[in-house]
Amino acid sequence: MTIVIMFQGKSDVSLREKKKIETRNKIFEVSGRLFKEKGIENTTVDEIVKEAGIGKGTFFNYFPSKTSLLLYFAQQKEELTFSQIKNEALKTVSTREKIKNVLVFVAKTNELDKELTKIFVFEYMRHYGSSLDKRKSHGLSNILYSLIEDGIKKEDVKSTIDAKKAAQIISAIYFHSLVEWLWSKIDYSFSDDISGKIDIVFDGIAEGRT
Amino acid sequence: MTIVIMFQGKSDVSLREKKKIETRNKIFEVSGRLFKEKGIENTTVDEIVKEAGIGKGTFFNYFPSKTSLLLYFAQQKEELTFSQIKNEALKTVSTREKIKNVLVFVAKTNELDKELTKIFVFEYMRHYGSSLDKRKSHGLSNILYSLIEDGIKKEDVKSTIDAKKAAQIISAIYFHSLVEWLWSKIDYSFSDDISGKIDIVFDGIAEGRT
DNA sequence: TTTTAAATATGACTGCGGTCATAAATGACT
DNA sequence: AGTCATTTATGACCGCAGTCATATTTAAAA
Secondary structure (H helix, E strand, O other): OHHHHHHHHHOOOOHHHHHHHHHHHHHHHHHHHHHHHHOOOOOOHHHHHHHHOOOHHHHHHHOOOHHHHHHHHHHHHHHHHHHHHHHHOOOOOOHHHHHHHHHHHHHHHHHHOHHHHHHHHHHHHHHOOOOOOOHHHHHHHHHHHHHHHHHHHHOOEOOOOOHHHHHHHHHHHHHHHHHHHHOOOOOOOHHHHHHHHHHHHHHOOEOOOO | OHHHHHHHHHOOOOHHHHHHHHHHHHHHHHHHHHHHHHOOOOOOHHHHHHHHOOOHHHHHHHOOOHHHHHHHHHHHHHHHHHHHHHHHOOOOOOHHHHHHHHHHHHHHHHHHOHHHHHHHHHHHHHHOOOOOOOHHHHHHHHHHHHHHHHHHHHOOEOOOOOHHHHHHHHHHHHHHHHHHHHHOOOOOOHHHHHHHHHHHHHHOOEOOOO
């Protein structure tokens, strides 16, 4: 008896839980469709809740802001990209090439859907530092960090380098170059640009020896 | 006769011109005060126009958005900083030290008023790519660019370096490090951080020779 | 001075993100 | 089944940036 009651009470598939998941999914489904159809800026929360058949307040029970919903989509995409990186992009030998591969791979992902990337980067910038957590941006930084540490062990990266600083430098360059490229009027290959910059960082810009 | 009429018509000190300048200044004065008193986010356009004694529509005749007013303030501050740089920060010999000096100088300016910097950087990020011109962010980039070109001529920077790319790299690092520092929980010297990173870029991170 | 054209001012209004007091649904317990 | 506590849903409402049709002011022409 007690056991049965406890089971029902604590169960993950209680009616409440089911409905929550259902509503959540409905919001994802509808908003995803509307964002694609008419762009993020032009999709209002009122439209989403109308199409999803829920009240406006309900939306904000699930997502504290419209942006938090956006960031969910961005995160999804990022996680997918990173899982692919780990499997595919690290087949070369030198650290320099590995890092290039990682960045070019991410770059190519972005090149595929420039407009979408623009929207996400924009939303990300708009809200950096305002409440939302930073795990996101550190995915790339972490990957770079371990690559550089490996490089130090393998002795194709100077042992005197602060791996953390170096990783920050490279992700700074990546992010900055991405933004420049996204809003540039002239068209050029982002992959080439980033690749050239990595070479500069690896070789250094100072004349002579240290 | 004709001459007199033309003179009045084309004069810069016509009644119209006078009133325009007056209104513009009034907006600057009031908004500047309110921003300091209660923060940018908490100051509404309605408040500004009320205190300035003008209609709301008038405000938007002078500034297309609240942000454009913000950017005016940011630009003012930046121009002041840059004029100081040119006079004071370039007294060293090596290109590396010159660049460090420039960045550390700007960094120190930011360290003086962390909260204000935060607000401006935040506003800048929030609105990058949305209509407003980019001259702003390129002030630093341009200074770095000429320093690097000088360095190439003076032969303490590799002649093979693409000066434009190098300038972009350094300003990327500067901006990224600034953002990290501004929103970091732990307290550290921004100047030291940026200085160390410049060394890495100058010396390169690759082991061995190129 | 009077008329006409152009620039400028204005505030009611709109659209949208987000809040909150209240209502409905659900689960635990008897 | 009935009662009570807790979770979830809801939409009227709010604050604020930005718009627009209309009114006012200034300059030029007659």
